[in-house]
Amino acid sequence: MNFELPPELLELQAKTRSFIAEQVIPLENDERQNSHGPSEALRRELVERARVAGLLTPHVSRDMGGLGLSHVAKAVVFEEAGYSWLGPTALNIHAPDEGNMHLMEAVASAAQKERWLRPQAAGQTRSCFAMTEPSPGSGSDPSMLATTAVRDGEDYVINGTKWFITGAEDAHYAIVMAKMEDGAATMFLTDMDRDGIVLARNMDAMDRCFTGGHGVLRFTDVRVPATDILGEPGKGFRYAQVRLAPARLTHCMRWLGQARRAHDLAVDYARRREAFGKPLAEHEGVGFMLADNDMDLQTSRLHIWHTAWLLDQGQKCNFESSRAKVVCSEAQWRVVDRCVQILGGQGVTAETPVMRIFTDMRAFRIYDGPSEVHRWSMARKIVRAAQAS
Ligand SMILES: Cc1cc2nc3c(=O)[nH]c(=O)nc-3n(C[C@H](O)[C@H](O)[C@H](O)COP(=O)(O)OP(=O)(O)OC[C@H]3O[C@@H](n4cnc5c(N)ncnc54)[C@H](O)[C@@H]3O)c2cc1C
Structure with missing residues (x-):
């Protein structure tokens, strides 16, 4: 290669x-x-x-x-x-705009693209992706979807509550996942100023890097024309995969940049700061952490590049993107945690960007599928493939 x-x-x-x-x-x-x-x-x-x-x-x-x-x-x-x-x-x-734009390009009609995608691509508007719900609705298990969409004439009427919705505050439009009367999941496009959509609150979170934070959204009798369905009715879960496999990988890419930044700062500090008569970097305990960082960064990059290459070959990469997501979210987290340690007291203060990277990154092991769910899904595929061979 x-x-x-x-x-x-x-x-x-x-x-x-x-x-x-x-x-x-x-x-x-x-x-x-x-x-x-x-x-x-x-x-x-x-x-x-x-x-x-x-x-x-x-x-x-x-x-x-x-x-x-x-x-x-x-x-x-x-x-x-x-x-x-x-x-x-x-x-x-x-996120979520990058993944939403990818999905819109792949699935939206020409009219929907002109209405929602073009201004978003020009940076004039933002969007959110509303799938996760409070218990007993969908979370790790998307099939527990509780938000409903009931046909009424030429419209659908949507009811439900979504939470953790990144960028909800001041977003111009949302992609909303809801369950039809036959139980099939469908994605709807809606402007956020439509009657019945309320941002109940913004959730206080560990991270602070996403514009609009993470909101709780209530949908009460929200009337959406059937023409605003994204793609075809009943294909919501399929489109979620169209969005999620690349979107998981782009999280890995962006967080790799943050992990590399933390590592660069830790290297710089370890070279300059002395303890016990020599620079920290010359103490084996610190040097090994720098070497481990380098290995975790390069392992992440290789998983990203390989999965990206497969996506470019037209493969769906559900398995590979799960694998890359677990590898990257955990490896990059280890990198930043070591950087906190190398920086000593400054690592846990805002004296350097590393504290901020540490708190911003933690949720990466949870959103777009917690590590455990990806491992579980990969294990099922591994066993199925072994049974088939
Ligand atoms: C910062 C942030 C931003 C987010 N942005 C969005 C967004 O924009 N839009 C959106 O729709 N959602 C968003 N989410 C929601 C996110 O996708 C969910 O939090 C995630 O899918 C997990 O769902 P849950 O929180 O309901 O956890 P639960 O489903 O309650 O799971 C809790 C824990 O149980 C464990 N678990 C679950 N299933 C298994 C299993 N099969 N095997 C072993 N362990 C398991 C895992 O450790 C998991 O973390 C965001 C979340 C966060 C934290």
């Missing part, structure tokens, strides 16, 4: 790296952020900077204003963008 990147991709990588260093990192301590993420004003400024740099929404097609990046190219660019917690917001490649 040839790991050499083509010259145009190397150029894009270098361009993204400089953009993040010069235009994004200086805004990391901007006051227009709170515990629920960057404000809309800050997001717009970041997006404008990326637009001027020619880096906005690079993953969507050229027709939609992007660069039409392959999955492998995304792996390279998203890692660079992820070096700053504001980078994915700037490039308009953060």
